[in-house]
Amino acid sequence: MEKDQDKILSEVTTGEYKYGFYSDIEMERIPKGLSEDVVRLISAKKMEPEWLLEFRLKSYRHWLTMKMPTWPNLKIPAINYQEIIFYAAPKQRTNVNSLDDIDPELRKTFDKLGIPLTEQKHLAGVAVDAVIDSVSVKTTFKETLAEMGIIFCSFSDAVKEYPDLVKRYMGSVVPYTDNFFATLNSAVFSDGSFCYIPKGVRCPMELSTYFRINSANTGQFERTLLIADEESYVSYLEGCTAPSRDENQLHAAIVEIVAEKNAEVKYSTVQNWYPGDKEGRGGIFNFVTKRGMCKGENSKISWTQIETGSAITWKYPSCILRGDNSTGEFYSVAVTNNHQQADTGTKMTHIGKNTKSTIVSKGISAGMGQNSYRGLVKVLKNATNARNYSQCDSLLLGDKCGAHTFPYIEVDNQTAIVEHEATTSKIGEDQIFYCNQRGISTEDAIGLIVNGYAREVINKLPMEFAVEAQKLLQISLEGSVG
């Protein structure tokens, strides 16, 4: 076994994070630091209308009155906001329509990441919005989707082309006063994706946004707004990576989803930000606010997340179940290895009658990783017959890591049924040996066992992503058991 451990360890030290490269793209950066002038500068760079600048300034002024929350079970080093660059964009014209206009270096970057910027036939099932640092560089299949009335574009374009929709929905699920990082985002957000599915339309392909942080000392603050009108359906994917660097970088995003009557939204994330090195140097601080509003009757929002990256993750994709008979789901696998920390979970707020929510959270801790599940199930007074089922499992690999569970339940209606189950287990030597005895190496055995453990969640992902996610789980846990 010692021999195995050495072998696995050496593979990990040489293998490491696959997406840690840096691309030398000609960038335009604003000076570091945060002030009202910086907020105005970002807005000016993006040639925004007055109402949006007002929204930003209002947010910024509110942010100045706020303090960073201390309730998460995380050790977060002090963040100096005057040392962060809040806007960085490739020098080329942004979100071009023709591929020829894209900086070849930029194309190469996305090729290397396996993200197609061309509308290739064999990838016709996925439309991509590619965001690098502060801007969206290319959105594919825009025209094909437009034929069905689906709007899929960068947030900046949406502000210009569909100001009424943006005005109506932006901040309606995550208000600018929501929390420290959401308020910061509302002040300085740069780009992100916008999506509107019209009444009665089933989106024929997976929509996806790929986020890449490239520049040093830069924060990424993107905003995604997804609106599913009555009787519509969309499945949305999100992926993210960043170069390996010794300093921490801040990523504070907002995702807002609105599901109208009978609409269904599936939102899947494979989060693979740079997690820092083995000693805990560097890595992304991933402080994200994601929330969906089941606004209409029978609407449904389902969050699935595979969280393997980031030095620190602070994230609670949530559902507000306002429409009667609406459904919220949260399926999560969160991995913390080496010195990674995660405090993640969900909030399910039951407002409408007969609302249902399901929470399945699978935490995996290895190395010195600390993994916390934090969840709130809240049933309001008028939410007759609300149902919740929560299941929180923790898997420990090794004896230096930690798993924590913080479930909160607030019920104001006697007809509610709320169930919570929790388990903690360790990968057994017996399980690994059983695999060994069938000819399977320890490393592959861990991959097999962990994927088995996470299967319930992985099964919720679209096919292409599920395979990716399985590999990712295995890679991020390499070397964690000897």
Add this chain to the structure above:
Amino acid sequence: MLIIKNLKASIAGKCILKGISLNVKPGEIHAIMGPNGSGKSTLAAVLVGREFVEITEGTVTYLGKNLLEMAAEDRAKEGIFLGFQYPIEIPGVSMVNFMKTAVNEHRKFKGLEPLSASDFLKMMREKKELVEIDSKLANRSVNEGFSGGEKKKNEIFQMAMLEPKLAILDETDSGLDIDALRIVANGVNKIKRPDNSFIVITHYQRLLDYIVPDVVHVLYDGRIVKTAGKELALELEEKGYDWIKKEVENNIVA
């Protein structure tokens, strides 16, 4: 095929095996019997490379190689199979996925391409029939929620899939009703070829009504104290282990 010479081994400092020698030739079935705590399962553990057993003396040669230097998974790929006394549950991992990984690891080791999905499923189907395992078992997670009998049948099924050269069955008969016992034994007999060998570890003679051994050894207090043909098993069944114990004690006194 397998030559064990003067093997001594201990667990947590306690000496369990006190000098075992054994020679298994291709095509032979050896039964190892003996009372509880005599070291039968420890011997199996040594052969498959469990870490908790410390080898203090002796050699084990398998197909001309020093077995004790090989990693557990390499022993498996070289054709050593253990039917576990207590098969392990792996939740969420389907039998199909588990066996596919194992079979393809074996193939890789032999320099063969991995099996295609359809060839693999065909192989599963054939082997399932061979060992009369319920086809639903194969779609469930590895051993999860299996009854005792199902777990044992599943071990035989895995053995059929991996086609070992040397199979060690560690008390595969314990906890089986007579029908399951017959299925397990039939499975073994169908897998049996002139060039592969079995070590069948058991408490009772019962299993040996179905699987007929060439040699029967009695293990007692970490030593093989008696070796004879299949009739020894019948004698043990009739008289129990006490007479062997007495014989051993008398020898020591003498």
